[in-house]
Amino acid sequence: MSPPSSQSPFSSVQSNPPPPPLPTNLTEDPLRKFAVEVVEILKNQGYLAYFAGGCVRDTLLGLIPSDYDVATNATPERVLKLFRRTVNVGLSFGVVRVVAPKGGWDVEVATFRSDGVYSDGRRPDSVTYGDAKEDALRRDFTINGMFMDPLDHDRVIDFVGGRDDLARRILRAIGNPRDRFTEDKLRLIRAVRFAARFDLTMDPLTEQAIRDMADQLGVVAFERIAQEFRKMLAHSSRARAVSLCRDLGLMPTLLPNLPHEAYQPQVNWLVLPTLSALPDDAPFETALATVCNRLDPTTLIANLKRLRLSNPEIKRIAWLAEHRHDLDHARELPRHRLKRVLAHPHAGELIVLARAEAIARGDDATLANIDWADAYRHDLPEGPLDPPLLVSGHDLVALGVKPGPRFAALLEAIRDRQLDGLITDRDQALDLIRRQVNRSAPGPTAANSSANQTLGETPPGNHSSSFEVHD
Numbered sequence: 160m161s162p163p164s165s166q167s168p169f170s171s172v173q174s175n176p177p178p179p180p181l182p183t184n185l186t187e188d189p190l191r192k193f194a195v196e197v198v199e200i201l202k203n204q205g206y207l208a209y210f211a212g213g214c215v216r217d218t219l220l221g222l223i224p225s226d227y228d229v230a231t232n233a234t235p236e237r238v239l240k241l242f243r244r245t246v247n248v249g250l251s252f253g254v255v256r257v258v259a260p261k262g263g264w265d266v267e268v269a270t271f272r273s274d275g276v277y278s279d280g281r282r283p284d285s286v287t288y289g290d291a292k293e294d295a296l297r298r299d300f301t302i303n304g305m306f307m308d309p310l311d312h313d314r315v316i317d318f319v320g321g322r323d324d325l326a327r328r329i330l331r332a333i334g335n336p337r338d339r340f341t342e343d344k345l346r347l348i349r350a351v352r353f354a355a356r357f358d359l360t361m362d363p364l365t366e367q368a369i370r371d372m373a374d375q376l377g378v379v380a381f382e383r384i385a386q387e388f389r390k391m392l393a394h395s396s397r398a399r400a401v402s403l404c405r406d407l408g409l410m411p412t413l414l415p416n417l418p419h420e421a422y423q424p425q426v427n428w429l430v431l432p433t434l435s436a437l438p439d440d441a442p443f444e445t446a447l448a449t450v451c452n453r454l455d456p457t458t459l460i461a462n463l464k465r466l467r468l469s470n471p472e473i474k475r476i477a478w479l480a481e482h483r484h485d486l487d488h489a490r491e492l493p494r495h496r497l498k499r500v501l502a503h504p505h506a507g508e509l510i511v512l513a514r515a516e517a518i519a520r521g522d523d524a525t526l527a528n529i530d531w532a533d534a535y536r537h538d539l540p541e542g543p544l545d546p547p548l549l550v551s552g553h554d555l556v557a558l559g560v561k562p563g564p565r566f567a568a569l570l571e572a573i574r575d576r577q578l579d580g581l582i583t584d585r586d587q588a589l590d591l592i593r594r595q596v597n598r599s600a601p602g603p604t605a606a607n608s609s610a611n612q613t614l615g616e617t618p619p620g621n622h623s624s625s626f627e628v629h630d
């Protein structure tokens with residue numbers, strides 16, 4: 160490591176005009192203020208220190224960075240000594256997390272380095288501390304390879320042409336794309352995420368390298384792939400991201416067993432217009448349910464487990480997938496069934512998904528049904544869906560029903576009728592049971608099996624009541 164120097168080593172670097180003044184919401188950002196303090200402390204000790212990577216890109220795009228990375232020529236050991244609250248997040252890579260004195264904020268400080276061989280296709284086997292230029296050249300894309308000096312009017316230090324590419328909206332790997340992707344295969348999907356998120360055109364060489372190496376994405380741990388996929392699907396640019404994954408051949412690794420059109424560029428795939436029709440802030444679960452729309456439940460769950468989703472996430476997506484068409488004929492659905500769907504915690508998300516699909520299909524009749532269901536949902540009373548039971552198990556015994564599975568089914572059917580607005584008092588409920596018991600005579604066996612058959616869930620669009628008694 161060269162001795163600390165306060166003189167800029169960047170005289171050979173293309174000198175960029177300082178970016179326009181930062182918007183007030185950025186200068187007031189407490190995380191940025193803390194990151195500037197970190198740079199200041201390093202510089203006061205005679206070290207070089209800059210903002211690096213994604214936070215520079217975001218600032219130049221006028222966005223508020225969600226995190227700040229600082230690159231410096233101070234060794235990790237020096238960084239650990241200079242700051243009181245630190246976490247050693249990757250000493251072998253020269254990375255130290257510096258935590259704000261009162262907590263709440265942290266900034267990763269990394270020593271300028273060049274990476275050794277990447278034998279696992281994900282991380283370098285070793286790193287060598289170097290200078291800022293070497294540190295820029297080891298990074299993935301030109302837009303992510305810039306530094307910024309917040310103490311010198313946000314001067315941009317750009318060894319890789321990132322500023323031009325950002326201005327021309329190009330996503331380009333630094334140096335030879337194949338080398339960058341060979342080093343770290345996760346970059347294959349990061350490229351898609353950045354291109355979609357910032358609406359960038361892919362540089363042809365970078366694009367060709369992704370196409371050629373797409374099947375190597377699978378060497379990366381699924382947790383990491385899933386993190387990237389999740390970020391893509393949670394962002395409003397999700398349709399372009401999924402379309403790029405398809406066009407570049409990444410889809411089979413992300414989600415195997417999708418229908419044929421999910422992997423074939425130029426083939427009409429309804430999922431893409433549906434993703435475009437989702438609201439910008441739709442959660443990633445809604446988007447993933449959209450992408451997986453034609454998977455059978457078992458394959459769907461296998462895919463979601465493979466992506467290492469949590470159980471609540473899997474349940475949420477599986478529920479959306481199971482009920483995705485329930486509202487297409489909402490006006491014709493038995494009320495108890497409609498109310499149960501609409502009272503579900505994810506009903507709002509289901510409406511969003513069903514609406515987007517109807518828009519994508521240009522299906523105005525279905526859209527009208529979904530809008531009607533949405534209005535109906537807002538008119539539903541707050542609080543628990545199920546009304547108080549009008550009859551009890553004792554009543555059923557008194558009426559001659561033998562305890563067993565039929566008990567629960569009969570009580571459920573009474574509730575359904577209450578929800579349908581067909582019965583409102585105890586006498587009506589008792590009468591209904593009496594008639595059901597009489598119908599089921601001559602033998603309890605016949606009665607029980609008929610009740611079991613008819614008291615199950617009614618399929619969507621099926622008009623028959625779940626109770627066998629006809630008014």
Ligand SMILES: Nc1ccn([C@@H]2O[C@H](COP(=O)(O)OP(=O)(O)OP(=O)(O)O)[C@@H](O)[C@H]2O)c(=O)n1
Nearest residue numbers: 212213214228297298299300303304343345346
């Ligand atoms: N596989 C990777 C991951 C990261 N980086 C470098 O490390 C920086 C920080 O990485 P990360 O925080 O993962 O991404 P960001 O660029 O900050 O993007 P995001 O806002 O999505 O986190 C990147 O800008 C890039 O310079 C890289 O070269 N190769």
